[in-house]
Amino acid sequence: MTSRFTELTVDCHDPETLAAFWCEVLDFTVIDRGEGKVEIGSWVPTIEDIRARQMPPTLQFIQVPEGRTAKNRLHLDVSPIDGSTQDEVTRLLALGATTTDVGQGPDRNWVVMADPEGNEFCVLRTLAPPQK
Incomplete structure (x- = not known):
């Protein structure tokens, strides 16, 4: 017997606003909506795919x-x-994120940010190909 990791749920005040923010961050789309909930993803899950x-x-x-x-x-x-970590931080700030301090200290290779409702997330090293 096994399980699959299928969803990550975020409690919030405004699901539509946070879903729109994260769709822009991750290039996801809305795949389901209901009263007080919005689900986003990079694909539309099917039971067959998940199994x-x-x-x-x-x-x-x-x-x-x-x-x-x-x-x-x-x-x-x-x-x-497709860009540097700093370029991405700048883009996310323009989308409504903020930088935040959770005690991470000055010597780090990531940036701690918060979404429009204050949920922390980290921007890590870039995976973009090196510039020639």
């Missing part, structure tokens, strides 16, 4: 009444694929 192999998980944004009370215990890491 056959591990597929990339989707992100679900679920509306909840309470706010965040402490540092996230789980967060996303993203890696730029």
Whole structure:
């Protein structure tokens, strides 16, 4: 018996706004919506695909009444694929992200940011091909 990692759920106040932000960050699309929830992904999951192999998980944004009370215990890491880490940080700031300090210290090779509702995520090293 086994399970598959199929979705990561984020509690939030405004699922539509956060889904739109993360669609821009990750080049995902909305694949499902309902009352107080939006699901985004890079593909439309089917039971057959999920049973056959591990597929990339989707992100679900679920509306909840309470706010965040402490540092996230789980967060996303993203890696730029077609520009530098700093270029990606600049792009994400323009989309509504902010930089944040969670005690990471000055000697790091990643940037800690927060989405429009304050959920932390990290921008890691670039995966873009080296410039010639």
